[in-house]
Amino acid sequence: MASQVLSGSSNPSYTNTTGQNVRVVINFMQGTPSPATSPGYYAITMSWSGGATITSNVALAIGRNLAFNSGTATSAYTTGNNAVAAESNEIFQFAFPTEIMLAPGQSFSATCSTYNIVVIPENG
Numbered sequence: 001m002a003s004q005v006l007s008g009s010s011n012p013s014y015t016n017t018t019g020q021n022v023r024v025v026i027n028f029m030q031g032t033p034s035p036a037t038s039p040g041y042y043a044i045t046m047s048w049s050g051g052a053t054i055t056s057n058v059a060l061a062i063g064r065n066l067a068f069n070s071g072t073a074t075s076a077y078t079t080g081n082n083a084v085a086a087e088s089n090e091i092f093q094f095a096f097p098t099e100i101m102l103a104p105g106q107s108f109s110a111t112c113s114t115y116n117i118v119v120i121p122e123n124g
Contacts, residue, residue: 006117014119015107021122024048026098028063030114031056045111048100056096063116064098 001020006012010032016022031042034057042060047053102108 013109016102023120048108
């Protein structure tokens with residue numbers, strides 16, 4: 001099976017039906033406006049493999065190899081080739097993976113706006 005690209009404008013969801021392990025790589029995921037917090041805040045929620053749900057109400061965007069301008073409106077944090085752009089002066093108490101593995105039958109879902117994700121089967 002070839003790689004599959006998931007790209008869209010809201011809430012990606014994927015269930016591994018390939019019969020083999022797959023790698024889910026999050027190239028870009030933008031938060032949705034979060035009415036539960038101050039104006040200008042964005043939320044991203046992510047869960048996979050039946051585990052706990054990760055939620056952040058301050059993440060503007062996450063992904064691999066992001067390019068951004070860190071001005072007064074946002075702060076940017078990078079680790080390796082992973083990056084987060086978020087509201088300034090916020091204390092970050094969340095961590096989002098930008099690459100996960102799913103066994104056959106496991107699923108991944110997120111609540112966000114724009115996204116670009118690639119699913120790569122174990123056998124390439």
